[in-house]
Amino acid sequence: MNSRQIVLSFIKNRPQFTSLFLLFALTIISFVIKALFSSELPAEIATTYQLIFIAIAAALLSYWIGLPKWWCWINALFPIMIGIFQSFNWSSSIFLAGFLILALFYWSNFLTRVPYYPSSEVVWSEIADLLPSDQPVNVLEIGSGFGGFCLFIKKQKPDATVVGVELSPIIWLYSRMRQQALKIDCQFLRQDYRRMNFAQQDLIFAFLSPAAMPALYLQAKKQMKTGAILASYCFEIPCAHNETIEKIEISYGKTLHIWRKT
Numbered sequence: 001m002n003s004r005q006i007v008l009s010f011i012k013n014r015p016q017f018t019s020l021f022l023l024f025a026l027t028i029i030s031f032v033i034k035a036l037f038s039s040e041l042p043a044e045i046a047t048t049y050q051l052i053f054i055a056i057a058a059a060l061l062s063y064w065i066g067l068p069k070w071w072c073w074i075n076a077l078f079p080i081m082i083g084i085f086q087s088f089n090w091s092s093s094i095f096l097a098g099f100l101i102l103a104l105f106y107w108s109n110f111l112t113r114v115p116y117y118p119s120s121e122v123v124w125s126e127i128a129d130l131l132p133s134d135q136p137v138n139v140l141e142i143g144s145g146f147g148g149f150c151l152f153i154k155k156q157k158p159d160a161t162v163v164g165v166e167l168s169p170i171i172w173l174y175s176r177m178r179q180q181a182l183k184i185d186c187q188f189l190r191q192d193y194r195r196m197n198f199a200q201q202d203l204i205f206a207f208l209s210p211a212a213m214p215a216l217y218l219q220a221k222k223q224m225k226t227g228a229i230l231a232s233y234c235f236e237i238p239c240a241h242n243e244t245i246e247k248i249e250i251s252y253g254k255t256l257h258i259w260r261k262t
């Protein structure tokens, strides 16, 4: 195994640990560089050199481990942005407030690898069409965001029991307040779907990320009842070869993947 493969296997097996280690190593090297320049140059210039070093190192490291090009640019841009924002001399409480708001919004997204981005009503109505009109059903949205899907489904199918689960505290709170303001009888829980049991669900809607799909499929396969549906927007359900996935094209390159438990 060469050094690149060793780093890649570390990133794959222990992503958080490896990121922290690389961050720590880069920070130490950058402080050594700053200390070397500080004796001869003004502190601001030494700090600029330090940030330029971090930006170049981050971009090269991203390129070396094979991240898409746009991530190399983003990772290079972060240290530069730190330099720019530091130069504004804003009170540190502004940064603390920004950090807290973002932390409450994104919560443990760095662990789940499923950030927030919304789907649309076109997708929701395709899913509503999958529900039987003559019997009440249990519908669960995993990662329910601001609650649009659950509220929409409950309006379309008032006899359904609709539940949305969401990890992010701020996003969940907003969906809960929205549901109470609109007085629509569905439930929003601040919960991790991975700790739930899907046994009672007739339909589960997921718009997550490729990283979440293998474990979600296994959970659905193990827990869902025969005939129940898992609908995943955008991201493929990695099912066995002898199972079929129905695909509904929503817009260019965006597909709804429908799997039924057999």
Ligand SMILES: C[S@@+](CC[C@H](N)C(=O)[O-])C[C@H]1O[C@@H](n2cnc3c(N)ncnc32)[C@H](O)[C@@H]1O
Binding pocket: 112, 114, 115, 116, 117, 118, 119, 120, 141, 142, 143, 144, 145, 146, 148, 149, 165, 166, 167, 168, 171, 191, 192, 193, 194, 206, 207, 208
């Ligand atoms: C791509 S967004 C989709 C939002 C919404 N379903 C929609 O279609 O508009 C994914 C959401 O899942 C949430 N999420 C990620 N992992 C989760 C988990 N394990 N349990 C519950 N929610 C999760 C994220 O916080 C985020 O709000």
